[in-house]
Amino acid sequence: MEGIVIIGSGPASVEAAAVLPEARVIASAWHAEPGRVWIEDASGVQPVPFTRLLLCDDVPLLLMALGCAFAGGRPVVDGTGQTSVAGVFAAGPVLGASEADAERQGRIAGSVLAGLPVEGAIVAVPIAEPAPAERLDPLDLAILLEQKPSPERNRIALAQANARGPRLGGIVAPALPVGFAALAAIAPAVLTARDPQDDRGVLA
Numbered sequence: 243m244e245g246i247v248i249i250g251s252g253p254a255s256v257e258a259a260a261v262l263p264e265a266r267v268i269a270s271a272w273h274a275e276p277g278r279v280w281i282e283d284a285s286g287v288q289p290v291p292f293t294r295l296l297l298c299d300d301v302p303l304l305l306m307a308l309g310c311a312f313a314g315g316r317p318v319v320d321g322t323g324q325t326s327v328a329g330v331f332a333a334g335p336v337l338g339a340s341e342a343d344a345e346r347q348g349r350i351a352g353s354v355l356a357g358l359p360v361e362g363a364i365v366a367v368p369i370a371e372p373a374p375a376e377r378l379d380p381l382d383l384a385i386l387l388e389q390k391p392s393p394e395r396n397r398i399a400l401a402q403a404n405a406r407g408p409r410l411g412g413i414v415a416p417a418l419p420v421g422f423a424a425l426a427a428i429a430p431a432v433l434t435a436r437d438p439q440d441d442r443g444v445l446a
Contacts, residue, residue, distance in 0.1 A: 245293030246355055247279060253341055254298035254334025254348030261352035266290065274304045276327075293329065296351050298344070300335035302396055306403050314368025321363030323351035331355065338367030377405050 246265040248255050259267050268290060271279040278289040297304055302317060311318040311326035316337055323331040333351040334344035346362060353360045378386065383402060389395050 247292040250298030254344040257348035258352030296331040316366040322354040323364040
C-alpha cells in the first residue's frame with residue numbers, strides 16, 4: 243500500500259496496520275500539510291510524504307492543518323472514517339472512541355484503504371465546539387504551542403486556527419509542542435511564496 247501513512251500507536255493504529263502491512267506507521271507527527279506530515283527524529287524535522295493518511299491518534303490539530311471540516315468539536319467523517327479532505331481518514335481517539343471501539347474503527351478504515359469489504363460504520367462522538375476566540379498575541383500563541391498536548395491546548399489552538407482562516411490555520415495548529423524557531427522555519431514551506439514588493443514611484 244504505497245503512499246499510505248498511519249499516525250498513532252494505540253489500538254486503532256494497530257488494527258489498521260494489521261490490514262495494511264505495507265503502510266508506514268508513525269507514532270506521532272507535529273504538523274501536516276497536503277501530501278506530507280512533519281515528524282521530528284534524531285536527525286531533526288523531516289517531511290514524510292503520503293498519498294493517503296489515516297490518523298488514529300488524538301491529535302485533531304493535524305486534521306485542522308489539513309483543512310478538514312469539524313462539527314461538534316470533532317472532525318467530520320463518513321461511515322468509513324474519511325474526512326472532508328479526500329484521502330484523509332480518521333479513526334479512534336480523535337473521534338472520541340473508546341478503546342474497544344477504536345480497534346473496530348481502525349479495522350474499518352484500514353479495510354477501506356486496503357480495498358477490502360467492511361462491516362459496520364464509524365461515527366464520531368460529539369463534544370462541545372470551541373468558543374469563538376480573539377486572536378492571541380503572536381508571543382502568547384508561541385508559548386501555547388510549546389505546551390504539552392492536552393484537551394485545553396487543543397481547544398485553544400483550534401479556536402486560534404479558526405480565527406486566522408484557512409491559509410494561516412495550519413501554521414498555528416501544530417499537534418505537538420514546537421519551538422518558535424521550528425514554527426518559523428516551517429512557515430515558508432506552508433505559505434505561498436510571493437514576489438518582493440516594489441514601492442518605487444509610490445512614495446512622493
